[in-house]
Amino acid sequence: xxxxxxxxxxxxxxxxxxxxxxLALIVETVVVRARRKRALKxxxxxxxxxxxxRMRGAR
Amino acid sequence: MxxxxxxxxxxxxxxxxxxIGAQVFGIFAALLAGAGLFxxxxxxxxxxxxxxxxxxxxxxxPAAWMAMFIYLVMAGWSAAALGFNARLSAMMAQALAPxxxxxxxxxxxxxxxxxxxxxxxxxxxxxxxxxxxxxxFLYLGVLALRNAIEDPRRADxxxxxxxxxxxxxxxxxxxxxxxxxxxHQGSSISFTVAPKMAATMVAGILIMxxxxxxxxxxxxxxxxxxxxxxxERGATWLESLxxxxxxxxxxxxx
Numbered sequence: 001x002x003x004x005x006x007x008x009x010x011x012x013x014x015x016x017x018x019x020x021x022x023l024a025l026i027v028e029t030v031v032v033r034a035r036r037k038r039a040l041k042x043x044x045x046x047x048x049x050x051x052x053x054r055m056r057g058a059r
Numbered sequence: 060m061x062x063x064x065x066x067x068x069x070x071x072x073x074x075x076x077x078x079i080g081a082q083v084f085g086i087f088a089a090l091l092a093g094a095g096l097f098x099x100x101x102x103x104x105x106x107x108x109x110x111x112x113x114x115x116x117x118x119x120x121p122a123a124w125m126a127m128f129i130y131l132v133m134a135g136w137s138a139a140a141l142g143f144n145a146r147l148s149a150m151m152a153q154a155l156a157p158x159x160x161x162x163x164x165x166x167x168x169x170x171x172x173x174x175x176x177x178x179x180x181x182x183x184x185x186x187x188x189x190x191x192x193x194x195x196f197l198y199l200g201v202l203a204l205r206n207a208i209e210d211p212r213r214a215d216x217x218x219x220x221x222x223x224x225x226x227x228x229x230x231x232x233x234x235x236x237x238x239x240x241x242x243h244q245g246s247s248i249s250f251t252v253a254p255k256m257a258a259t260m261v262a263g264i265l266i267m268x269x270x271x272x273x274x275x276x277x278x279x280x281x282x283x284x285x286x287x288x289x290x291e292r293g294a295t296w297l298e299s300l301x302x303x304x305x306x307x308x309x310x311x312x313x
Contacts, residue, residue, distance in 0.1 A: 004100075008111035013176050017115045017169040021122065024161050025274060032281045039288035046292060 070147050070287045077280040077287070084277035091270035098263040115173040117263050121271040123166035126194055127229050129159035129275060133201075134226040137219035149215035150290065152222060153205060154283035158275055160198035166191055178242060186239035190232040197225040211290055 007014040099117035106113035133155045140149035170188065171181040182188065201218050208214035236245050 007114070008105060010110055010112040010114075010176055013112055013172045014114055017118055017172045020168050021118045021165050024165055028158065028161055028278060032278055032285065036281055036285040036288070039285045039292075043288050043292045 070291050073147055074287050077284050081277050081280040084273045088270050088273035088277055095266035095270050103259045103263050109177055112176040115169050117267045119169040119173055120264050121268040122162050125271045126163035126166050129155050130229055134222050137222040141219045150283050150286045154279045156201050158278055163195040183242050185242040186235040187243040190235050193228055
């Protein structure tokens, strides 16, 4: 395991690359889902009688 | 079966489709990324000259390709938005820009961390690196222009115009390694020449690229859902959207 993490002495370069990619894509996913959720929530507040809460992504 | 594709050019009709697409492509992206990472970090052999530093290729090449592809797709949607004055096309272009910027930034970042152990430097004003940096600035410029214009329809047209003008940069990036003999190496994978790499290495890059495609489609569709709601709320289509939902039309089978 430690040998795998050491990446033949290139651990810094390999994990800085993979780590940045993973972090960026996870953060983007979280931000986009939050934006969709917020948009639907604001829509629900504008039209309280409508069943937007059942729409996918609203949870 | 006859499908009326024009139906999907209106945001209301597209919303349920985007919802399903975001989920399906999200699942594909996760599965492909899992398989791709397994090949990239475990199955593929260590490179004879670069050691394990070469493994950065599995994230660098897909990110760099996506940065270019997303720009071309964004330019296509922009052209459609200008040509047909289509709202949804402009929204698709708007939804792609942040992901394109992220991919361009990741291509530069991973390239820096690959360049340091192999070329001895994080950065050089090499033709390909410089043109990729310009690509990042084009994405950021489109995003800034979007934020600077309050009227969304005017912002659509301005962003579409800027996107189309900037599209000239993409072939410059692609051919830069042929036109200028600088630091960046030539293409890793060619469609015309048999690969010089081990088959597992090529497979790893292709799986990771497929994962990047699916990720991009999923995240862009999720973002366009938010954009549709943000921009169209209060419009009359909302009632028809709720109508559709109540009848169970467009609901995903999951």
